Each structure stands twice: as C-alpha cells, then as structure tokens.
Amino acid sequence: MRLSYPSDIKIIRVPCTGKVDVLHLLHSIEKGADGVCVVGCLEGDCRFKSGNLKARKRVEQAQKILDTIGIGGERVAMYNLSSGEGPLFAQYAREMHEKILSLGPNPIKAHRKKAA
Amino acid sequence: MIVADKKPIEEIIGYVQDANRILILGCNECVTVCEAGGKKEVGVLASALRMHFLQQGREVKVDERTLERQCDHEYLEEIRDIADQYDAIVSLACGVGIQFTAEKYHSRPVYPGVDTCFLGVTEERGVWTERCQACGKCVLAETGAVCPVSRCAKRLLNGPCGGSTNGKCELNPELPCAWQLIIDRLTALNRLDEYEKLMPIKDWSTDRAGGPRKVVREDVQS
Numbered sequence A: 001m002r003l004s005y006p007s008d009i010k011i012i013r014v015p016c017t018g019k020v021d022v023l024h025l026l027h028s029i030e031k032g033a034d035g036v037c038v039v040g041c042l043e044g045d046c047r048f049k050s051g052n053l054k055a056r057k058r059v060e061q062a063q064k065i066l067d068t069i070g071i072g073g074e075r076v077a078m079y080n081l082s083s084g085e086g087p088l089f090a091q092y093a094r095e096m097h098e099k100i101l102s103l104g105p106n107p108i109k110a111h112r113k114k115a116a
Numbered sequence B: 001m002i003v004a005d006k007k008p009i010e011e012i013i014g015y016v017q018d019a020n021r022i023l024i025l026g027c028n029e030c031v032t033v034c035e036a037g038g039k040k041e042v043g044v045l046a047s048a049l050r051m052h053f054l055q056q057g058r059e060v061k062v063d064e065r066t067l068e069r070q071c072d073h074e075y076l077e078e079i080r081d082i083a084d085q086y087d088a089i090v091s092l093a094c095g096v097g098i099q100f101t102a103e104k105y106h107s108r109p110v111y112p113g114v115d116t117c118f119l120g121v122t123e124e125r126g127v128w129t130e131r132c133q134a135c136g137k138c139v140l141a142e143t144g145a146v147c148p149v150s151r152c153a154k155r156l157l158n159g160p161c162g163g164s165t166n167g168k169c170e171l172n173p174e175l176p177c178a179w180q181l182i183i184d185r186l187t188a189l190n191r192l193d194e195y196e197k198l199m200p201i202k203d204w205s206t207d208r209a210g211g212p213r214k215v216v217r218e219d220v221q222s
Helices: A022-030 A051-068 A086-103 A107-115 B009-016 B039-055 B073-079 B095-104 B178-188 B192-196
Strands: A036-040 A076-080 B002-006 B021-027 B061-067 B088-091 B110-112 B114-124 B127-132 B172-176
Touching: A022 A036, A022 A051, A022 B039, A036 A051, A036 A086, A051 A076, A051 B009, A051 B039, A076 A086, A107 B039, B009 B039, B009 B088, B009 B110, B021 B039, B039 B061, B061 B073, B073 B095, B088 B095, B095 B110, B110 B114, B172 B178, B178 B192
Parallel strands: A036 A076, B021 B061, B021 B088, B088 B110
Antiparallel strands: B002 B114, B114 B127
C-alpha cells in the first residue's frame, strides 16, 4: 500500500498486546518517549482471546498514574484495528502524532536535562 | 493469604515528599499473589515516583528491591548493608512486613505502600474475599468448614439471624449468609443433625479481646 505515517513513530512489535504491561508504558515515558500508543486487534478478535482487552485495562491504569503524577494520561492511548486495515493504522498514527504535537514534548526530558 | 490493596500514589507521595533517597521494598509472598506489593508493583510505584519528582524538578533516587518475605529476620537482613542509604523506605508488604521492617531498621522512616485488608482467598483474578479473622480458636470442625466468625457479619455462632433472606445477608444482597452456607454444607455432608447442637460461648480471649497475641512453640524453638 506504501502508505505514509509520521516517521518519528517507532514501532515495537509484541506477540500480542496482552504482552504489554503498565510497567512497559511507564518506563517508555520515564525514558523520554513523548507518547505511547498500543495498537491491538479488534475487540472480540484476539487470537489469544483477551490480550487486547487486558491491554486496554493496562493502558487505562497507566493513564490514571500519569494523570496523578502530573505528566498527563493522554500521552498513552489504545487503538484497535484488524491486520488488514493499513489505511486505518496510518490514520491512527497521524492522530496520535498530532495529539502528541499539541501536547508538546515529554516534560520529563526537559526536567532531566535541567537536573543533569 | 494476607490480602492487601494498593494505596493511592498521591498518598504515598505525601509520605515521601521531602525524601531524596527512597527505597521501595516489595515482598514476594501474599502481596505478590494479590498483586499489591510484588516486584511488578514495586516497579510501577518506583517509576511513578521518579517521574513525579522529575516533574517537580528534583532528581530523587528511587531504588527497587523485593525480598522473599518481610516477616522473617533472615530475609530482612538482606538490606542491612543498604538501608542506611535511604531517607525513606516504602514497604509494599502487608502491615506485618511494614512493622517488622521498621523494627529492624529503627533509624529509617518506613511508610506503608499498601492497605492491608484481611486473610482471604482469590475467588478469581482481581477478586479476593475474606475467610479467616485469626480468632485463635478454630470452630471450622463444627461448622462444616465454613467460618461464622469471618463470614457472618454478626459473628454469630448459632445462626442464622432474622436478616438472612434467600441465602443472602441483610447487609448486602450479594453477600452469602454464612449460616446458610453452613447449613448447605452440613446437608451435603449428611451431618445436619449437628446443626441442632448449640455452640457454647466462645472464648474470645484468644481473639483481639486478649490484646496482642503471641504463639510460643517450644518444640520447634532452637
């Protein structure tokens, strides 16, 4: 399809979104990622039955923690699509990219630089 | 197992607000099983605290360590060499572990990272229910192994009370009546005649009524 999506999005492949833990999401932000989106299969279509549903709960937990500590939970998001929906993936990637651009860079990075 | 629940992060932040070096201390036993204070929860809390302090412009050292148990001297000794490095220790063990850590490291402030709830079972992942109140004098032999002390809201020893409706407690329509469970269980065991026997007044001195308790077993003492 050769669809384009923002080049500063780095894809990390996992066997199933059920593999993604709150800790992975928090560590990504702690290490300086401006945002993280988890892209899973459509709900009800998980090959491992409930991996994407678990992922959604973990994304919500991470959002809650990030809101509590003042980083902002909107830096973490969950999307669902089927593997045949390339254009939708590109659209979600652009959406997330625009959301992060509007939020600005991860505040942790700036504070870490100052502290160093 | 001892069931605990996570404390809100903002509450823990309040405890350690002024510290510069913090140790988050997990426990590999009950609180790991009930997903409140194991290695993973230690990682999540430590990461959240590091980000919180960085957000405030402070680089606070937040270290992570999870011990096999916090209710035994031998495991708590594992942090003997490092405990002095910290201004605050947040223990994610149950109330027992938190206190024992504080007793052992007297000069370090130790704060709770969980709320210890009860002695219970995992009904399903994410759902835990109470089964024992450690009253010190077990009556399960007489009640078909259903505990009226922990599972009856009134701790009735000769129940049920008039609030039992359709097998549920008057406190909450989802809460099973312990005495209904006892009757059902005794019926299944073909021992319902035992239900007719009145249970004598319970000796509550082995419960909290007798103050803090102690078990001394000379046969296993060294």
